[in-house]
Amino acid sequence: MIPLTGQHRGTLQSAVLRRVGQARRRAQPFSGGLTPKQSLITANSLTRTAALTITGMGHASDARVAPDEARGSLHLLFVCTGNICRSPIAERLAAAQAAQRQISGLYTSSAGTRAVIGHPVHREAASVLQSLGGDASSFGARQLTARIAMDADLILTMTRAHRDRVLELAPRLLSKAFTLAEVAYLASDAGAPAMADLGLLRPKLAASNLPDVPDPIGQSKEVFVEVGLQIATLLAPVLELCRRTAAS
Secondary structure, eight states: OOOOOHHHHHHHHHHHHHHHHHHHHHHGGGOTTOOHHHHHHHHHHHHHHHHHHHHTTOSSOTTOOOOHHHHOSEEEEEEESSSSSHHHHHHHHHHHHHHHTTOTTEEEEEEETTOOTTOOOOHHHHHHHHHTTOOOOSOOOOBOOHHHHHTOSEEEESSHHHHHHHHHHOGGGTTTEEEHHHHHHHHHTSOOOSGGGHHHHGGGGTTOOOOOOOOOTTSOHHHHHHHHHHHHHHHHHHHHHHHHHHHO
C-alpha cells in the first residue's frame, strides 16, 4: 500500500465521498422490502467498500478497515511505539511466513502508540525485514486508535507498556491483547489449542518472566538484527496457533 501524503489526502477524501455517494444511490433501488436496520447495514457495507477502494492505498488512516471477505478470517494487529521498526517487521514477516506455511485467511496489520504517521519502515528495520524474507515496500505508519484495536482478532504488542496502552483505549479487549512473547509462550509452553483459549490461559502468565521486544531506534545495525531475529523466533509459535485456529 502507498502511504497517503498531504498533497493527495484532500483529493482522495473527495474521491471517497463521491464513491460513497454513488454506492448509496446505487443501493436505493434494491432497498425495497428491507427493514430500516437491514437498509442501514447495506448502506454502511457499501460505504466501507467505497472507502476501502481509496484508503486501501494508504496505511496512515484508521479508516482503512477491511471487510472480513477482503482481509481474511483472522486479523493480527502488531503494536509498537512509532510503527516504523518493530511492529512493521512483525506485520510483514508474519504475512510472508504465513504464505510460506500455507496458512490461508490470515490478515496482518500494525500501528503505533506514538506513530510517526505516514513514514515508511525505518531503513535499518527494512533491511532486516528483507533479509528475513519480508517486504517493506508501500508502507506508511499509522496511529493506534480504539477502532483499529477493536477490528483485530488478536493484538500482539512489543512490550507490556504497549499492551497496557491498548487496554486504556479499549478495556474490553483484555482477552485479545497480549505481548508478542506472551502469545508465543501460551501457544507453545502453555499449549493453547486455539486463539479463543488465550484469555482463559492468561493466569499462566503470572509466574512467567517474559522479555519485551526492545526498541532498536538509535541503536547499531546489530541491535536491529537481534530485534528482527527475536521477532521472527516469537512469530513461529504464534503462526502455528493461527494454523490450529483456522483448522478448528
